[in-house]
Amino acid sequence: MSFKINPKIYVLAVCSIFLTTSISCQNNNENQVESEIPNNNNYILPNIDLSNWKVTLPIGNPTEVKPPEILNYATNETLKPFMYNDSIKGALVFYTYPAASTANSSYSRTELREQMVPGSNSTNWTFPQGGYLKGELAMGEITKDDNDNYHRVIIMQIHGRLTNEQRDLIGQSDNNAPPVLKIYWVNGKVRVKTKELIDLNASETDILRTNSWTDDEGYTFPEHVGFDKFTLEVKASEGKMEVILNGNSKVYENIHMQKWSVFENYFKAGNYLNTRDSWAKSKVEYYALEASH
Numbered sequence: 001m002s003f004k005i006n007p008k009i010y011v012l013a014v015c016s017i018f019l020t021t022s023i024s025c026q027n028n029n030e031n032q033v034e035s036e037i038p039n040n041n042n043y044i045l046p047n048i049d050l051s052n053w054k055v056t057l058p059i060g061n062p063t064e065v066k067p068p069e070i071l072n073y074a075t076n077e078t079l080k081p082f083m084y085n086d087s088i089k090g091a092l093v094f095y096t097y098p099a100a101s102t103a104n105s106s107y108s109r110t111e112l113r114e115q116m117v118p119g120s121n122s123t124n125w126t127f128p129q130g131g132y133l134k135g136e137l138a139m140g141e142i143t144k145d146d147n148d149n150y151h152r153v154i155i156m157q158i159h160g161r162l163t164n165e166q167r168d169l170i171g172q173s174d175n176n177a178p179p180v181l182k183i184y185w186v187n188g189k190v191r192v193k194t195k196e197l198i199d200l201n202a203s204e205t206d207i208l209r210t211n212s213w214t215d216d217e218g219y220t221f222p223e224h225v226g227f228d229k230f231t232l233e234v235k236a237s238e239g240k241m242e243v244i245l246n247g248n249s250k251v252y253e254n255i256h257m258q259k260w261s262v263f264e265n266y267f268k269a270g271n272y273l274n275t276r277d278s279w280a281k282s283k284v285e286y287y288a289l290e291a292s293h
Contacts, residue, residue: 043087043088044088044089045085045087045090046085046090046091046092046286046287046288047136047287047288047289048092048286049290050070050112051071051118052067052114052115052116052118052291053067053070053112053113053114053115054066054067054070054112054115055073055079055082055083055110055112056102056109056110056113057079057082057083057096057100057110058082058096058097058098058099058100058101058108058110059078059099059100061100062099062100062101062102062108063078063100065078065079066115066118067115067118067119068118068119081095082094082096083095086285089285089287090287091138091140091286091287092285092286092287092289093140093283093285093286094110094271094284094286095271096108096110096271096272096273096281097273097280097281097282098275098276098277098278098280103174103176104176106276107272107273107274107275107276108273109154109270109271109272109273110270110271111268111270111271112268112269112289113159113266113267114266115266116293121161121175121266124264124266125264125265125266125293126261126265127236127237127238127240127257127260127261127265128261130235130236130237130238130293131158131234131265131292131293132234132235132236132291132292132293133158133232133233133267133269133289133291134231134232134233134234134288134289134291135155135156135269135286135288135289135290136229136230136231136286136287136289137155137230137232137284137285137286137287137289138227138228138229138284138285138287139153139185139226139227139283139284139285140282140283140284140285141281141282141283142185142281142282143279143281145275145277145280146277149187150188151277151282152184152185152273152275153184153185153271153272153273153282153284154182154272154274155183155184155232155270155272156181156182156232156267156268156269157179157181157182157183157267157268157272158179158180158236158265158266158268159177159179159180159265159266159267159268160178160179160180160260160263160264160265161175161176161177161263161264162175162176162177162208163175163264166262169205169208170205170208170209177208177210177264178213179195180195180241180260180263180265181193181241182194183232183243184274185284188224188225188226188227189220189222189223189224190220190221190225190232190245191218191219191220191221192218192220192221192250193215193216193218194215194216194252194256195213195214195215195216195256195260196214196215196216196256197212197255197259198214200255204262207259208262219250221250223245223246223248225245225246229285229287230245230246231245231246231247234267236265238258239253239261240252241257267291269289270286271284
């Protein structure tokens, strides 16, 4: 017994199968496109409140951006090349290269300066009053020098400041005082430098002068952080300063710290590139930053 296929029915059946397959493929392609669209909810922002920080940039004389303008750094055309979010890592990136520098330095920076009163440099803190700074950060990118060593970057500081009365007492033209603390990233390790008084019998007036202080021999934490994320804490109190790297502590509690109580201070954090090599550049990533007193 044989069966004959009606040509019209055959054509209709084939067309139906083709149409169904085409629609199915189209739906699958639409679903695939939708799945490839990034989910903005996966973007991560750094845990940093900039309400009490201004930033210095390696451009202008140099250029500074204070609160409240700094709060809009993501859309600020001046800031965007130097200070921006890496929303995949969840970091605030500070980028710099040798260019404009501040009055008391030959190096450039993209660095935050603490302002206890937003927009003003006049209100600061002393060691007896105390200060605490904590940051979670990593070195992002850094160039090398002629000797194949990475360039050095200061990532945190405590900087001294003269009051107006102290400034006038020693006849100085500005309020600058030495930085009692500089924390460097050096070839993948964290190195700490502080200040020591040259003459412990210096008068109350002479102690205010920058040239009365000199660098100590420095201390390098044994841990190699490389380009990994790490945590830094700085604790300042009367006659004492403590620097903590990933829970390991270096304590300064001596006559030099006691003498330092004469100065006001402010915290700094970011990317202070210590070279004038024309090809140099660096990126420092901050994931979290907080200061308290």
